[in-house]
Amino acid sequence: MVTQFVLRKQKKNAAGECPVQMIVYFDGARLACSIGEKCKVTDWNADRQQFRRSYPLAEDANRLLARLTADVLSWWRTLRATGEAPTLAGLRAALRPAPAAKVAVVEQYSLTQLNEEHGLALxxxxxxxxxxxxxxxxxSWLVAYEQASGELLDPTTYDLATHDRLLTYLRFDRNLAQNTVASVVRGLKVLLRWCREERGLAVGVELRKLQGRHADVVKMWLSADDLKALATVMLPEYLGRVRDVLLFCCYTGLRYSDVWALQPGNLHEWNGARVLRLVQTKTRTGVSIYLTEAAGAILDKYADRERLRLLPVLANQVMNRYLKRVGKYAGLTAPVVVAEQVDGVIIKSSVPKYELLTTHTARHTFATQSLLRGMPVEVLQKVMGHAKIQTTLIYAKVIEDLQHQTMRRVWEGQGAMDSTGAQSSQICAVEPSAA
Structure with missing residues (x-):
């Protein structure tokens, strides 16, 4: 086999350039093919069959000629091994091989990374x-699942099977409560909707099909007798402070985060009395709360202390631990039935009331006691800072006393309420607690 490169001067174009042609001789057969390069006659060295230095990028162009020669030689050896005859189409294919098929790169996304971006956006x-x-x-739970399973949670491939594997891990491997898992599912749906609507990703599952059932939890609240017992029980000083904070929240409906942040600037005069004006930490809703005598007495008890906050509020976990001691001292030992779902089976057990006492019990107590005293739901909604009245109505549904009183009054004409809307036995006339 012999290879030559020639300049076809008879094919000169308007710019004075001539195409370079490759001629290959195979045992008497001759094949000619253009290599796609052009140059002027003065830029071509016919003796050496290569470009002169005057040709732009002559070094690269001559390397091309050498590579073409090697490609044709390799092609010729393949033909001899298979016994095939050389053809012009084969030569052209050897000189210009078809580009290798591009491997499609599938871009992957991680819900854990996207969740961080979502958090920054929020x-x-x-x-x-x-x-x-x-x-x-x-x-953090999504990260834990990816590390434990080795599976990337990609929103574009997230499907119901992946969802069930995630829930199985959270519920059984990590022993999370059913409502905690339901909260994760709720947040996951928010994240996936953000991925689809704001980041333009093709989320691979219908969000309505992502299930994580929320179990109803009975809201525990304190009766008027419970509040009286708490206010009058003798306690060590450190527990007395915890008790006072709890009672103050029972009289005002404040969350732990809000009572912890109370400052003198939140106190205001109103019509000869005092009110609290604050922006709730959780919802950033502005509320105004009238301070009853009992609530005001608790504030006055700590007024002489120089500090930035109005009340001696401890860390929430410490408060909750101490409150159980307070409740036990106060005799809140009535059994309360609690239900837990384990492997789809409802398991019920009775625990003393004081074991369920937490700082948030005070908010439930304020809501239920306010309704028992006849406070309109619309007013209670404003005091508690609920955005939707449906949230406030939850408390009306759980107050059995209110239901029973109403039915007795309507059907039997008994149990008439006083001017406040509550029976005298339900009024919480609690005196300010002693130190």
Whole structure:
């Protein structure tokens, strides 16, 4: 086999350039093919069959000629091994091989990374810290699942099978409560909707099909007798402070985060009395709360202390631990039935009331006691800072006393309420507690 490169001067174009042609001789057969390069006659060295230095990028062009020669030689050896005859089409294919098929690169996304971006977006948009903490907690569970299973949670491939594997891990491998898992599912749906609507990703599952059932939990609240027992029980000083904070929240409906942040600037005069004006930490809703005599007495008890906060509020976990001691001292030992779902089976057990006492019990107590005293639901909604009245109505549904009183009054004409809307036996006339 012999290979030559020639300049076809008879094919000169308007710019004075001539095409370079490759001629290959195979045992008497001759094949000619253009290599796609052109140059002027003065840029071509016919003796050496290569480009002169005057040709732009002559070194690269001559390397091309050498590579073409090697490609044709390799092609010729393949033909001899298979016994095939050389053809012009084969020569052209050897000189210009078809480009290798591009391997499609599938871009992958991680819900854990996207959750971090979502959290930054929510923070920039001014969402409350409570919401940001929920997103961060959900992200930690997603990270734990990816590390434990070795499976990337990609929103574009997330399907019901993946969802069930995630729930199985959270519920059984990590022993999370059913409502905690339901909260993760709720946050996951928010994240996937954000991926689809704001990041343009093709989410691979219908969000309505992502299930995570929420179990109803009975809201525990304190009766008027419970409040009286708490207010009058003798306690060590450190527990007395914890008890006072609890009672103050029972009289005002404040969450732990709000009572912890109370400052002198939240106190205002109103019509000869005092009110609290604050922006709730969780919802950032502005509320105004009238201070009853009992609530005001608790504030006055700690007024002489120089500090930034109005009340001696401890860390929430410490408060909850101490409150169980307070409840036990106060005799809150009535059994309360609690239900837990384990492997789809409802398991019920009785525990003393004081074991369920937490700082949030005070908020439930304020709501239920306010309704028992005849406070309109619309007013209670404003005091508690609920965005939707449906949230406030939850308390009306769980107050059996209110239901029974109403039925007795309507059907039997008994149990008439006083001017406040509650029976005298339900009025919580609690005197300010002693130190």
């Amino acid at each position: 923070r920039a948009r001014g969402y409350a810290d409570h919401t940001l903490r929920q997103r961060k907690m959900m992200g």
